[in-house]
Amino acid sequence: MEGSVVRLPEIIALKKKYKAYLYLDEAHSIGAVGPSGRGVTELFNVSPADVDVMMGTFTKSFGAAGGYIAGKKDLVDYLRSHSHSAVYASAMSPAITEQVTRAMKCIMGQDGSMEGIRRIRQLAENTRYFRAKLKDMGFIIYGDDDSPVVPVLLYMPGKVVAFAREMLERRIGVVVVGFPATPITEARARFCLSASHTREILDQVLHHMNEVGDLLCLKFSRRKRSSWPEPCKGTNSEVDS
Known part of the structure; x- marks a missing residue:
């Protein structure tokens, strides 16, 4: 709702200082933020290994359905055995899986293009x-x-x-x-x-x-306005006169 990006380097520093676990929600950043779309870790040039749990969705940048949890193998194996979303939910359909795979290959340049x-x-x-x-x-x-x-x-x-x-x-x-x-x-x-x-x-x-x-009087900022054209001004001779 805020459109804000987490101050990840500072949070990683706190995590290391207090030996905490770090869970990063990248639902709105994966495939959209960072020079190559790898998310907030790439934006701040920090190692993904410093994040214990990385969560994201396939419904936004990938145009599919479902989501993912990434982390160390022990964590992923535990979630596969105990998480309700893994134990009781149905598997992704082949069509959705292929959509996610194709989108990832496109973002990573593995489809042979720069698209x-x-x-x-x-x-x-x-x-x-x-x-x-x-x-x-x-x-x-x-x-x-x-x-x-x-x-x-x-x-x-x-x-x-x-x-x-x-x-x-x-x-x-x-x-x-x-x-x-x-x-x-x-x-x-x-x-x-x-x-x-x-x-x-x-x-x-x-x-x-x-x-x-x-x-509706929605321009609440006190900053100096730019030279953006006023809405009431036209370009034809009749309005200008």
Whole structure:
């Protein structure tokens, strides 16, 4: 919900100091964060061996279903024997397994193409661009600059439905989130960027965000605004006159 990236190096240092176990949830980072999509450990250039349990999902970057737990062999063997998800659930179907395998090969470049790394780089570019433009407009957003999950703060519960309806009228579907999924005073719209989003798509969304932000008074930031075009200004001679 926050679009934040864990301060992994500091947590690893605490883990080693106090001899604790570290469990890392990479549901939103595997295949999306890091120069080659290997997640938060790659982003911070730390060894995956310093993480005792790594959990992720196959439903996001891999476009499939299910998830995984990674760790030392003793841990994995124990979970296979005692975990309810392993003992009582059915195995993944061959089609889903093949989808995960193909997606991994694409990301790792083992399919003989550069498509995987191109998409990861495109996602990083889209993320930085979208976040920077929203900040320039005056919106308050949470999270790390490298996170493709972009929460735009609406704050007031009464504006949540109004924002969603205004965007839908502009043919843009948005996910809005409020209490109890967030604190009652921190309602938000939650954008999840994709490598498939073109610059034209992002600019179209940003244009309408600019309009709706002014209409509903959602630009709470005190930062200096950029020279982003005002929504009321047109380009034809009739409007300009």
